[in-house]
Amino acid sequence: MRRTPHRTRSLLASGAVVAALLVPVGLYAAGHVGAAGAAAPPAPSPEPAGSECRTSVEGSRVVAHCHNPYPSADRVQLHTECARWWDVDADSAPLTVAPGRTVRLADRCWKEVASAWVTHSTAPRA
Secondary structure: OOOOOHHHHHHHHHHHHHHHHHHHHHHHHHHOOOOOOOOOOOOOOOOOOOOEEEEEEEOOEEEEEEEOOOOOOEEEEEEEEEOOOOOOOEEOOOEEEOOOOEEEEEEEOOOOEEEEEEEEEEOOOO
16 A cells, blocks of 8 residues: 655645635525526515404493494494394394494394304405
8 A cells, every 4th residue: 555645745735625615605606696586575474454443341332433444445244143943143234334434333233142153254345
C-alpha cells in the first residue's frame, strides 16, 4: 500500500470543506431562481359577512334583532320551535339586512317556546 503525500491529503481535505460549504448555498440559490417576480400571490381572505343577531324569548313570544355591520347584504330568517307537541313550529319570512342596517324578526307559539334561532344566507344580487 502506498502512502498519500501530506500535500495531497490537505488538498483533498480543503476540497471537501469547500464542497461542504458550497452545496447548501447552491441549493438555496436554486430554490430562489426566478422567484423575484414569480412569487405566488397570497390566498384571498374571505370578506367578512353576516349579521349579529340577539334573540329574546318572553313567554310565548320570540323577538330577534339582527344588525349587519359588514359591506355585503345578509339574509336572515327566524325559526321557532314550540314546546307543546300540538303547537305548530314556525319559520319567519326571510329578510335581507342591508349593510349598516338593523331588522326585527318576531314570532310566537300558542304556549311555551322550546327554542329559537336565526339562520343566515347570502342575499340574492339585485
